[in-house]
Amino acid sequence: MPIEIKMPALSPTMEEGTLAKWLVKEGDVVKAGDIMAEIETDKATMEFEAVDEGTIGKIMVAEGSDGVKVGTVIALLNGDDEEAGDSTPAPAPAATPAKEEAKPAPAPAQAPKPAEPKAAPRAAGDRIKASPLARRLAADKGIDLSGVTGSGPNGRIVKADLDKAPAKAAAPTAAAASAPAATPAPTPTPAQVPDIPHDATKLTNMRKTIARRLTESKQQVPHIYLTVDVQLDKLLKLRGELNAGLESRGVKLSVNDLLIKALAVSLIQVPKCNVMFTPDQLISFQRADISVAVSTPDGLITPVITEADSASLSSISTRMKDLAARARDKKLKPEEFAGGTASISNMGMFGIKQFEAVINPPQGMILAVGAGEKRPWVMGDGTLGVASIMSATGSFDHRAIDGADGAQLMQAFRDLVENPLAMLA
Amino acid sequence: MADTYDLIVLGSGPGGYVAAIRGAQLGLKVAIVERERLGGICLNWGCIPTKALLRTSEIYHYMTHAADYGLKAENIGFDLGKIVERSRKVSGQLNAGVKGLMKKNKITVVEGFGTITAKGKMSVKQGNGTVELEAKHILVATGARARDLPFAKADGKRIWTYRHAMVPEVMPTKLLVIGSGAIGVEFASFYNDMGADVTIVEMLPRILPVEDEEVSAFMEKRLTKDGIKIVTGAGVEKIDTGADGVKATIKGKDGASTTEDYSHVIVAIGIVPNTEEIGLEKLGVATDRGHIKVDGFGRTNVEGIYAIGDVTGAPWLAHKASHEGIVCVEKLAGGNPHAFETWNIPGCTYSRPQVASVGLTEAKAKEAGRDIKVGKFPFIGNGKAIALGEADGFIKTVFDAKTGELLGAHMVGAEVTELIQGYVVARQLETTEHELMETVFAHPTLSEMMHESVLGAYGRAIHF
Numbered sequence A: 001m002p003i004e005i006k007m008p009a010l011s012p013t014m015e016e017g018t019l020a021k022w023l024v025k026e027g028d029v030v031k032a033g034d035i036m037a038e039i040e041t042d043k044a045t046m047e048f049e050a051v052d053e054g055t056i057g058k059i060m061v062a063e064g065s066d067g068v069k070v071g072t073v074i075a076l077l078n079g080d081d082e083e084a085g086d087s088t089p090a091p092a093p094a095a096t097p098a099k100e101e102a103k104p105a106p107a108p109a110q111a112p113k114p115a116e117p118k119a120a121p122r123a124a125g126d127r128i129k130a131s132p133l134a135r136r137l138a139a140d141k142g143i144d145l146s147g148v149t150g151s152g153p154n155g156r157i158v159k160a161d162l163d164k165a166p167a168k169a170a171a172p173t174a175a176a177a178s179a180p181a182a183t184p185a186p187t188p189t190p191a192q193v194p195d196i197p198h199d200a201t202k203l204t205n206m207r208k209t210i211a212r213r214l215t216e217s218k219q220q221v222p223h224i225y226l227t228v229d230v231q232l233d234k235l236l237k238l239r240g241e242l243n244a245g246l247e248s249r250g251v252k253l254s255v256n257d258l259l260i261k262a263l264a265v266s267l268i269q270v271p272k273c274n275v276m277f278t279p280d281q282l283i284s285f286q287r288a289d290i291s292v293a294v295s296t297p298d299g300l301i302t303p304v305i306t307e308a309d310s311a312s313l314s315s316i317s318t319r320m321k322d323l324a325a326r327a328r329d330k331k332l333k334p335e336e337f338a339g340g341t342a343s344i345s346n347m348g349m350f351g352i353k354q355f356e357a358v359i360n361p362p363q364g365m366i367l368a369v370g371a372g373e374k375r376p377w378v379m380g381d382g383t384l385g386v387a388s389i390m391s392a393t394g395s396f397d398h399r400a401i402d403g404a405d406g407a408q409l410m411q412a413f414r415d416l417v418e419n420p421l422a423m424l425a
Numbered sequence B: 001m002a003d004t005y006d007l008i009v010l011g012s013g014p015g016g017y018v019a020a021i022r023g024a025q026l027g028l029k030v031a032i033v034e035r036e037r038l039g040g041i042c043l044n045w046g047c048i049p050t051k052a053l054l055r056t057s058e059i060y061h062y063m064t065h066a067a068d069y070g071l072k073a074e075n076i077g078f079d080l081g082k083i084v085e086r087s088r089k090v091s092g093q094l095n096a097g098v099k100g101l102m103k104k105n106k107i108t109v110v111e112g113f114g115t116i117t118a119k120g121k122m123s124v125k126q127g128n129g130t131v132e133l134e135a136k137h138i139l140v141a142t143g144a145r146a147r148d149l150p151f152a153k154a155d156g157k158r159i160w161t162y163r164h165a166m167v168p169e170v171m172p173t174k175l176l177v178i179g180s181g182a183i184g185v186e187f188a189s190f191y192n193d194m195g196a197d198v199t200i201v202e203m204l205p206r207i208l209p210v211e212d213e214e215v216s217a218f219m220e221k222r223l224t225k226d227g228i229k230i231v232t233g234a235g236v237e238k239i240d241t242g243a244d245g246v247k248a249t250i251k252g253k254d255g256a257s258t259t260e261d262y263s264h265v266i267v268a269i270g271i272v273p274n275t276e277e278i279g280l281e282k283l284g285v286a287t288d289r290g291h292i293k294v295d296g297f298g299r300t301n302v303e304g305i306y307a308i309g310d311v312t313g314a315p316w317l318a319h320k321a322s323h324e325g326i327v328c329v330e331k332l333a334g335g336n337p338h339a340f341e342t343w344n345i346p347g348c349t350y351s352r353p354q355v356a357s358v359g360l361t362e363a364k365a366k367e368a369g370r371d372i373k374v375g376k377f378p379f380i381g382n383g384k385a386i387a388l389g390e391a392d393g394f395i396k397t398v399f400d401a402k403t404g405e406l407l408g409a410h411m412v413g414a415e416v417t418e419l420i421q422g423y424v425v426a427r428q429l430e431t432t433e434h435e436l437m438e439t440v441f442a443h444p445t446l447s448e449m450m451h452e453s454v455l456g457a458y459g460r461a462i463h464f
Helices: A132-141 A159-164 A172-182 A205-220 A233-249 A255-269 A313-328 A403-418 B016-025 B040-045 B047-064 B080-104 B182-193 B213-225 B318-332 B362-367 B383-388 B416-428 B433-438 B448-457
Strands: A003-006 A016-022 A035-040 A045-049 A054-059 A065-069 A073-078 A223-231 A275-277 A282-284 A290-292 A294-296 A299-301 A342-346 A365-378 A384-397 B003-010 B030-034 B108-111 B113-118 B121-126 B129-140 B144-146 B174-178 B197-201 B229-231 B235-242 B245-251 B257-262 B264-267 B271-273 B305-307 B347-349 B354-359 B372-378 B394-400 B406-413
Touching: A016 A205, A132 A159, A205 A299, A223 A403, A233 A255, A233 A313, A233 A384, A233 A403, A255 A290, A255 A313, A255 A342, A255 A365, A255 A403, A290 A313, A294 A313, A365 A403, A384 A403, B003 B016, B003 B113, B016 B030, B016 B080, B016 B318, B030 B129, B040 B047, B040 B080, B047 B080, B047 B182, B108 B121, B113 B129, B129 B318, B174 B182, B174 B245, B174 B257, B182 B197, B182 B213, B182 B264, B182 B347, B213 B229, B213 B354, B213 B362, B213 B394, B213 B406, B245 B264, B347 B416, B354 B416, B362 B372, B362 B394, B362 B406, B372 B448, B383 B448, B394 B416, B394 B448, B406 B416, B406 B448, B416 B448, B433 B448
Parallel strands: A290 A342, A342 A365, B003 B030, B003 B129, B030 B108, B129 B305, B174 B197, B174 B264, B197 B229
Antiparallel strands: A003 A073, A016 A035, A016 A065, A035 A045, A054 A073, A223 A384, A275 A282, A294 A299, A365 A384, B113 B121, B121 B129, B144 B271, B235 B245, B245 B257, B347 B354, B354 B406, B372 B394, B394 B406
């Protein structure tokens, strides 16, 4: 009986994807772990591995097809029993995943019981123990139960655990997915395209997601903007000195690496800004994971530097280089661009003096960094001089963060950049 | 020389003796101090002997209605002395059972009146002397007693508390029951079934005021049909005791007072915690309106002094005391139990018909701002109920519309005190409507109504 291979859900928010490329063809023999196809999700291109052994019987969805709904049968795999004949004994049952009993739900009954291809790389045997009510509540609130500590018998997650401490659990992505994901991207009635010679490019999934998320942010999150001018000279000097010492290790810190660190440390110093707003709770994070905006040919993506507040500068720098490179190749794993407690976006390299960024929900703030440039500057002693100055603007979710708290964060950020040794301490 | 223990439990009711056994299981050296009979009010003067009486009145009711079942019963009567004797025998058997449990668990039973003299020290007054005890932990489980009317103290002759009411020497001819909580309604039901002319007076607008409003309304209608006179929103102003009865003046809803003769009065207007003369004031143990203040582990404000059960406040239920006792002892023995919570304690009234409930009433759920779904299934839709000849009653369930949480369940009818546990387990396991709907209920049973009520909340009841 052929095994149905279905379109996998490769990220928590994925509802459909593009079957970018088949790496196998009909008649190929695959074993578990072989890469069968590349699938483009809303954020990245992912490799799709086989979980069963067998021969590709039929490819049902041609490569290049987009909008393939999760769960759609994309190929049929003939199991060993069909193609191996009687010479080989039946394979160890462990190799084939347990066939899921089809629930007598509304789903139209299909003759062969489908074997679910395991999509997410979850370790086997990691069943989450949670009460039915806790599961229901978590689903409603968009809380990922894998991050919740259960207080019930044998660590069972119960209702009270969700009431008490969703803070750690509520991975920002999950929360974001809950409410807005249900509403499809705002697709206004097809605009009247004026009769001017033009090219029409089909929107990629990534572009659609960007459109949806940014629209939601601007519509639902009241932004306030706070700008400071920051003197960079000491930071540039420190960077030079550090890089001289780090050269032998092949590490070269960028200004942006230092700014990531400064933002993370200031978020810890002003915890009221390291927050997330949910309908009935304010979540305060205990570490700062910084999403860093990286521009790619297809659009913006925000890989996350986790624990940036406590990470060393060299670690931030090394990780950032790797993430940015893979972001441009669309090889980021979903967990690498999900989460983050705040964002930073730097347009200094384009000579932008100052700008206001759109908050990346459900985060509470984003820092927009302009170019560092020589400007006339009133020095500490009151004389007029020339200094390297950079304008930085924080956008804050005003539902969660008061103006004065945002101002404190900007002040802390400026102090750290102007006295950069403090953030190394 | 004082005898030294790890734990002294003062009071051997269902809170105290259970706590003592749990302590012994955990390896503590335990003494239990009791001024009267092991088992406390519950099994000597409360839960158990009244259930024995109510069993008698139930069977008597069936005998007088034998014809309904195609049976002939003639010259039906009863011997009040024998009825009381049976009830006392049941108590005696259980009292001996607790004695056996103490022995089995090597718990020292100290008879007498215990007073805490200092932290970790207790003096027990016995017939002719005192015994001194010492322990690191002292657990107060002294319970409560019936509250008296300020103007008419119970005398055991014409004015009774529950204690007198369960050992009657004569059958009241005309009985006034003051208070319509579980105790009042149970005695009203017993005496009514045994042929007395019974009136219930309740100050609040409805009887069984802690129950769901629909349950109260149902009970009022049903008990009235069975011959009990029910006066709500009314207070007793005066009771004059005479040689052959009392004259009670009742001020009704309309403000008008009427005076009527009764042969006996049962006062069931609540309880008073037993906190006097046991040394609490001297140690500075904090109380709130007479009840000892404790945290979720039975700890008072004084280190080494704990309290559980009725003496700590509502709900005044044996099973609440037992559970509190276990949590308290596990904690003081170094364990890590969950703090005691009251959200899932069932309440039962063993009248005919019975009443049982757990969780929020419909009104309370609405008050709490919950968006709810309510299911109600009548006994008349259940085959087993009709076969039993008990087609009167209903099962009501209240769900949170958004999450499917079972917020409360309210039942009235035959045997519901045995059914409620199904919902209590469901709530403890945090099932939603989904799991309850998917569960297979045996046919034919009264329990099927529990299923139907859940289905009904979602518009899917099959037999109604």
